[in-house]
Amino acid sequence: MTTRSTASGRVGALRRNEVRAAWGFSLPALLLLTAFLIVPFVLAFVLAFTDQRLIPNPRLPTEFVGLRNFRRILEDPTFQRALLNNFAFAAFVVPIQSTLALAMAMLVNMKIRGSLVFRTIYFSPVVTTMVVVSAIWFLLYNPDEGFINAFLSAISFGTIPVIEWLQDPRTALLAIGILSVWQGVGFQMVIFLAGLQEIPEQLYEAARIDGASRRQSFWHITLPSLRNTTIFVVISTTILAFRLYDQVKIMTQGGPQDATQTVVYQIERVGFSQLRVGYASALTVVFFLIVLAIALLQRRFLREERTVRE
């Protein structure tokens, strides 16, 4: 009797100990996440309905302005252009980057000599900082004495005229898209590579025995097996496209003629340079809702996949 009660007493002490340890272990991270992620996140939704400024004017106290910021967003031509640019940028970058990443992953996944070297090279731009990449490509895009124009002119025997890549509103966003693919595609390649290596080799052997061609096994084995990986790559690349900022900040500052305005660049301009925290918060809320919608799309697609499998 006495031994049992002390035993259960010890178990109880252990349990209490465990609960105390659990909260002790979690506390530092929880405090930091609350102060620097949850609070500012909620605050964005509150500030979006005010005319808060970064440096408050004592004679003009911050006021609740209802939906005024959101109504302004709807009429703001710069924001509309920025949003349109983000969609155009995503429409250009996402298909190209995803397809190229898959092709590269299949190339370096072949068991041939040198594939590791090629994989290492293809991934290397990912570890090159975007600020640096933007500076280098700015030089390459130089219209008069730039490498890219010279190269295009050489391979076309002079038929391609001089393109003012970053100074021409028709090509500026495209130019940024190209270097973004260059910098980022190695990342998605590695994701696809991980997906490819999970496909059982027997599937391909069985297909070979049945006389399937390389193309057939790609369409009927590789692509269907990569369904979830592809969804992940497409969605995460889309979200990245909506976060476009660094390249614009370095290379074009939104110009020429707003051709490279983006939502995040606007958020920084309005919130930091113009000190209009309230309006920038409203932009932030819109930006977050777009990202959330894209992410929910992914979850939906993935869930469908699971129900099909069951």
Next chain:
Amino acid sequence: MKRGTRRALLLDYLLMIALAAFFLFPVVIMLVASFKPDDTLIMRHMSSPLAFVPTEVSLGNYLDVFDNVAFGTAMRNSVVIVGSIVSVGLFVNSLIAYGLARFRFRGRAFLVGLVIALIIIPFESIAVPLLLIVNRFGWLDTLYVQVIPFVADAFSIFLFYQFFIQIPSDLEEAAIVDGASRLRIYWSIVLPLSRPIIATVTILLFLRHWGQLLWPVMVARSEEVRPLTVAMQQFFGQQPREWGQIMAFAAMITIPVLIVYLLFNRWFVQSIASSGVKG
């Protein structure tokens, strides 16, 4: 048949070499240009194959970068900022992840759900309110304002959590019976087993924060606290552009990271691959 496969192999190699050239040429041009002593030479060579030929090798641009952009200070700031985020972050994030993975307590399921939900919030959607907060704290233009908000990271916690629920807990249970404290178990049993996930989180955090521009642009303008990215952005914005120095600066930011990448190439690839399982 045999000739067909050989031709296919040749085609694959040609394709891979063309892609390699595409991914290498900007970095080679950067390096070559950084060694050319004057900018007219760089510009003249840029539209010819001489862009790839170090016709003259001079370290002048590199020396000028140290004088003109306070390269040493910016490099030190970047190393201190990213080093602090990674080292303190590894500790704080693995600690909560271990608590969530091993202890049974009320609120556990809620906290796990919360952490996963927080992953979706992109930094851009909290940047402006966070700026307002740190401005009120009087934290602007410091090194710690570039560190403290990034120490706790939901995705790192998630990666650690996933790792911890996979490893067997026999050893830890034996240690509890022996009367070891929880903190001691975490420190001397769990962390040594966690090298792969520590490497993964380190690399992912490093890549994310080494190149960060948006936040330091808003909070770190002065020379004493600005990281490499802001130093580059400001130097690049000065007219007329000193291309030789810009390329030397770019090379000095890039080469150390490239060397680390080449040494630990396998780890880099594995970290990125494991970041893809989320969702």
